[in-house]
Amino acid sequence: MNFKIRPATKEDCKGISRMIMELAVYVKMPDQVKISHEELERDGFCQNPFFECLVAEVPEENKSTEGFTLVGYAFYFYTYSTWKGRSVYLEDLYVMPEFRGNGIGKGLLSKVAEVGKKKQCVRLQMSVFDWNTPSRDFYAAKGAQDLTESEGWHFIRFDNQSLDNLANEAPKD
Secondary structure, eight states: OOOOEEOOOOGGGHHHHHHHHHHHHHHGGGGOOOOOOOHHHHHHHSSOOOEEEEEEEOGGGGTTSSSSEEEEEEEEEEEETTEEEEEEEEEEEEEEEEEESSHHHHHHHHHHHHHHHHHHHOOOEOOOOOOOHHHHHHHTTTTTTOOOHTTOOOOOOOOOOHHHHHTTTSSSO
């Protein structure tokens, strides 16, 4: 199938927002999505963007049954390891179900790796649900290591009230 991968533009944010919701439905967490396309526009296309995004686009003749030409995205940002240096974190990799199996996911993943290498990143990291065997198998087939099994790392989060409580305990200036 003919497709191209390109950096997202501000005008793509409605389509990215649609696919974020599709991904949330796939992982059975649609109620967790609180971000709007306006926030994506603000946070990704400002002076110091919080994220970068690539989109997969098909020509008009291959559009989805709903009429979409944006059929996948890779949402990522940069982090830093005190042990290894520059890293890229892949927050989301999504391809609409009717377009899976055409190399689009591999293309998006490879392009994020290429972008990271150009910025001298030494690793590409992501989190995957334990039940998402297709994705875990996909990444493993490309050479990814599951650090949960090999190194015992756990992904930890503060949010909502726990984040507020922690922030309120900060020493005052």
